[in-house]
Amino acid sequence: MHCRTCAGPVVEKAEICVQCGVRPQAGKKFCQGCGGETPNLGQEVCLHCGVRLGRSPGEASGDSAFAKGDLFYRLAGLAMVLSGAWNAIISFILFFSMIIVCVGVFWIIPGILALVYMGCGVALGMSGNKFRLAAFLPILGFGISLMNFNLISLILDLTALTLGIIGFVQNREEDPA
16 A cells, blocks of 8 residues: 555555655545556546545545434434424324313414424434534423423433534534634
């Protein structure tokens, strides 16, 4: 294997090239297979040996489906959708069962909030880590769950908040700026 910055030989799993001091896959000037020069920046394969050129660690790859914290955001979105759906069901059951005594009118508020919260969960699940502060949306779900006296949704909201915070922290470690 060769360093893609200086074309010097490196061990297969080397973290740093001993000749130039750079990560072996960080450069784009040389092929990691034969050490031949790769003149085109967008080149996918080496024209000398036919090896598929490696990608630098920070470069987006079509091979990986998710960014570092993206999976946690998507799982948090799923938990939010489940919690929002369950809260909406409970709210509307209480609304229709209590409408006779005029108390049920108040359960329309958490029902509507639960539908909005469910929509936020769908958006977070589809977009992943595009809107990073969405990781803290489950705090709204806590309020809805408490209004409905709904322990199951409260647990789902706690799960969503935990997953969202893990995704947020992983994204902050990856991109501190």
